[in-house]
Amino acid sequence: MIGTETTGSIPVHLLFRDQPEAVVPVGDDGGPDTIAMAAPTPPAAGRRPAIPAPSKVQAAPAKARAENKSQPQARATSKPQAASRPAPTADPALVERPGPVLPGWVGVVAGALAIAWCAGVVWWVGAVPAEAARMLRLPARPYHGINLGQWALLALGVVAALFALGGLGRGRVGYAWVLSLFGDYRGTVRRTGLVWVSPLLLRRRVDVRLRHWRSEPLSAVDAKGTALDVTVLVVWRVRDTVRAALGIDGHEEYLREQVEAAMARVLSQLPADAFHEDAPTLRDAEAVGEALTRMLSAECAPVGVDVFSAQPTRIEYAPEVAAAMQRRRIAAIDAKHRDSVLTSVVDAVDDVVHRLTSRGLVELDDYERKALVKDLTVAFYTGRTGPVEGA
Structure with missing residues (x-):
């Protein structure tokens, strides 16, 4: 790879400049034109780049970033700008409140009384068969037919019985x-057990248990x-039932x-992955999960859903690039191993x-020193990289 590249001469004094300046061409030295570039600023020790929080403004242009790097104090005291996109909002009128509900025994007693009322009206008009009486x-009562008023009393009792017994329901834990x-x-x-709710009300059951979902x-x-x-x-879990059921x-x-x-x-x-450099990657599951949880919490809070944790359980390459990326990973590991072995050999x-x-x-001249260094390097490197006996 090096043999196929073309290089040009760079003035030595440019390598030790603090700030890059425009290069004034003095003459053609036979190589390609060169441009003086600023040396990269190493990251601060002990600091790890974190994934930014959601709803932040986009990065500034390169010129603005360069000015901010030269003025760290001004950047620290500057005020945050407005969000790049608005967060979702919910209807302020949709706020969960307790609903009208009575204990279940009230409906049972009311239904029993309504049934007893209907039975009393039937007996009073004499419609009960003699054997049943x-x-x-x-006591037996003569039957002379059922007039309009008696039909109204029977209808009232039936409606009351249906209304009382039709409102009974069973509240379950977690719903x-x-x-x-x-x-x-x-x-x-949110009550549990036997409860009574008006049958005129439409009921929507919402699961309020702590739930997990694996994608x-x-x-x-x-x-x-x-x-x-x-x-x-x-x-996650539903916090506000009305927003989760009616707000979305x-x-x-x-x-x-x-x-x-x-x-x-x-x-x-x-x-x-960062194959040839020490940089933050997606393999840091804690940082990725924290950023993902923070974003989901901000997006789902307006609809009454609390997100407690969102963790990636598997991050793999797609099948079409998995083989190529695996070869790159193995090559990077082998290069790091060879570099560490070579460093230890040179030190030894x-x-x-x-x-x-x-x-x-011993007293060595330059020729003898070079020969000794060569022999020791070959011996040490062969001993460190050679196969282990018995393996």
Whole structure:
């Protein structure tokens, strides 16, 4: 690779300049034109670049970033700018409140009384058969038909019985009822056991338990545009039942869509792997999960959903690039291993030669020193990289 590259001469005095300036060409030295570039500023020790929080402004142009680097104090005291996009909002009128509910025994007693009322009216008009009256030990009454008023009393008793018994329901642990009447929100019932709710109210059951959802492999790309397959585990719960049931069309579908959107935003900020440099990557599951949880919490809070955790359980390359990226990863690991071995060999050779010469054990001229260094380097490197006996 080096043999195919062309290089040009760079004036030596430009390598030690503090700030780059325009290069004034003095003459053609036979090589290509060169441009003086500023040396990269190393990151501060102990600091790890974190994934930025959601709803932040986009990065400034390169010129503005260069000015900010030269003025760290001014950047620290500057005020944050407005968000680049508005956060979702909810209807302020949709606030959860207790709904009208009575204990279940009230409905049972009212239904029993309504049934007894209907039976009394039937007996009073004499519509009870004689055999049934003798079995119940009731005095017989003559039957002369049922007039309009008696029909009204019977209808009233039947309606009361249906109204009392039709409102009975069983409240379960971990579930709530969102009540509405003709499209108007009437309250939320979180009570358990036998309860009575007006049968005129429409009930929507909402699961308020702590729930978890493991996504199927989702497609995404990292900061370098490499295709990825990511699986996310989300732990969430409905906090405000009215906003989850009436404020949005399907809060579960909304959560799934927001997971995919937030994942795309987070993963596109860092590369999946840094093969030849020590830089933050998506392999830091804690940082990625924290950023993903923060974004999802901000997006789902207006619809009454609390997101407690969103952690990527698997970040792998897509099948079409997995083989190529695996070869790159193996090559990078092999290069790092060879570099560490070569560094240790050079240090060992330098230590041996220094000890031999400093203690006066041998006197070496330049030719003998080069020969000794060569032989020691070959011996040490062969011993460190050779196969282990018995393996």
